Amino acid sequence: MPTTKPATPNPPFHPVEALARARHEFGEHGGVNASIESSVTFTVMKADTLPELFHGAATPEQGCYLYGRHYNPTVIHFARMLAAMEGTESAHCTASGMGAISGIALQLCDTGDHAVVARTIYGGTFALFNRYLPKKAGITATFVDVTDHAEVEAAFTPRTKLLYVESLANPTLVVADLPKLAAIAHRHNALLVVDNTFSPLIFSPAQLGADVVVHSLTKFISGGADSVAGAVCGPRALLDQLYDVNEGSLMLLGPTMDPRIAFELSLRVPHLPLRMVEHSRRAQVFAERLQAMGVRVRYPGLPSHPEHELFNSLANPEFGAGGLIALDLETAPRAAKLMEALQLDERFGFIAVSLGYFDTLMSASATSTSSELPQEERWKAGLSDGLVRMSVGYTGSLEQRWEQLERAVKKVL
Numbered sequence: 345m346p347t348t349k350p351a352t353p354n355p356p357f358h359p360v361e362a363l364a365r366a367r368h369e370f371g372e373h374g375g376v377n378a379s380i381e382s383s384v385t386f387t388v389m390k391a392d393t394l395p396e397l398f399h400g401a402a403t404p405e406q407g408c409y410l411y412g413r414h415y416n417p418t419v420i421h422f423a424r425m426l427a428a429m430e431g432t433e434s435a436h437c438t439a440s441g442m443g444a445i446s447g448i449a450l451q452l453c454d455t456g457d458h459a460v461v462a463r464t465i466y467g468g469t470f471a472l473f474n475r476y477l478p479k480k481a482g483i484t485a486t487f488v489d490v491t492d493h494a495e496v497e498a499a500f501t502p503r504t505k506l507l508y509v510e511s512l513a514n515p516t517l518v519v520a521d522l523p524k525l526a527a528i529a530h531r532h533n534a535l536l537v538v539d540n541t542f543s544p545l546i547f548s549p550a551q552l553g554a555d556v557v558v559h560s561l562t563k564f565i566s567g568g569a570d571s572v573a574g575a576v577c578g579p580r581a582l583l584d585q586l587y588d589v590n591e592g593s594l595m596l597l598g599p600t601m602d603p604r605i606a607f608e609l610s611l612r613v614p615h616l617p618l619r620m621v622e623h624s625r626r627a628q629v630f631a632e633r634l635q636a637m638g639v640r641v642r643y644p645g646l647p648s649h650p651e652h653e654l655f656n657s658l659a660n661p662e663f664g665a666g667g668l669i670a671l672d673l674e675t676a677p678r679a680a681k682l683m684e685a686l687q688l689d690e691r692f693g694f695i696a697v698s699l700g701y702f703d704t705l706m707s708a709s710a711t712s713t714s715s716e717l718p719q720e721e722r723w724k725a726g727l728s729d730g731l732v733r734m735s736v737g738y739t740g741s742l743e744q745r746w747e748q749l750e751r752a753v754k755k756v757l
């Protein structure tokens with residue numbers, strides 16, 4: 345059979361161009377922004393449409409909606425933007441990042457199933473796989489170093505349903521080799537699930553082999569530290585299972601996104617590219633200058649980062665290396681002293697968890713967002729007690745902020 349080749353090869357995926365091509369929805373009266381549909385229930389013209397909605401025969405694509413926990417037009421509109429950004433067939437929004445992560449984990453695994461999970465990971469995700477899922481659902485996990493592909497491969501069992509990693513890992517900024525990890529997962533008939541919270545636009549995991557991409561939208565995508573929200577992006581057939589009325593995790597556990605939040609966040613996505621570029625520009629300059637001062641810095645944009653070359657080969661080029669830098673001050677008291685000098689003396693940023701905010705946020709990961717990891721796991725993950733995770737903001741001028749940072753660092757060196 346002769347095959348017809350396209351005249352030009354497909355252009356490389358570009359998340360911002362994909363967003364611009366996505367269907368734009370106008371507001372009810374022709375407004376440039378979509379309307380907020382705040383109703384939780386929807387009328388039908390004929391009584392027999394209701395049973396069709398329950399059985400999935402009448403769908404939102406046909407303009408048929410059932411109930412707010414199931415589908416909402418404003419939430420679907422926002423989910424389409426996220427699917428376009430990640431280049432996936434479909435996306436569903438959730439009330440939080442953990443809602444998305446727990447929902448997809450429970451959908452993919454039944455009691456007795458198993459997950460292979462990156463050791464360097466958000467503390468809440470670690471606790472979910474390490475304690476909650478084994479105890480409540482009989483789903484077990486093996487934690488691995490994602491840079492050691494032999495260790496990853498060896499952890500699979502006949503019951504392994506998913507390999508779970510962060511594209512850029514919290515908090516040590518390890519870069520996952522997604523194409524290789526996808527190949528390992530697929531060899532074992534498992535799916536690769538990637539948390540892309542630290543690196544929206546920078547990585548397009550679904551283009552690199554991931555089957556499912558999850559986000560905490562609470563971070564960079566919101567950018568305002570004002571809403572908790574999440575999303576799961578992936579193939580339509582798989583994601584539709586999440587809303588099955590009898591067996592869907594999102595349908596039955598109910599971490600639903602409110603349409604008002606979906607509307608708010610839909611207005612943040614168009615300027616996400618500008619924000620990511622500026623977060624990255626500043627983080628790159630700070631990382632280079634801190635390293636030159638003799639501070640131990642981890643940043644994927646530095647040639648000294650162990651996966652620097654891998655990062656460059658996988659990342660979309662124009663968004664830089666991200667807004668997070670990890671400074672290793674070796675001991676907890678030195679980390680505390682630096683953060684206090686930066687917050688109290690310099691007004692450089694805030695000692696607070698979370699990331700992706702317009703101002704700089706700093707936390708000592710070992711005693712905060714990664715405290716769910718036992719000390720031995722933290723050491724294995726290269727997470728010292730003196731590690732300060734800094735989410736670099738973009739308020740003030742770069743040189744003004746650098747002066748503040750340099751002065752504070754000199755006090756602790």
Ligand SMILES: *Cc1c(COP(=O)(O)O)cnc(C)c1O
Pocket residue numbers: 440441442443466468469510514539541542559560561562563572573574
């Ligand atoms: C914050 C975070 C989560 C959890 O998201 P919530 O929105 O707080 O539920 C998951 N993964 C990563 C990498 C995070 O930073």
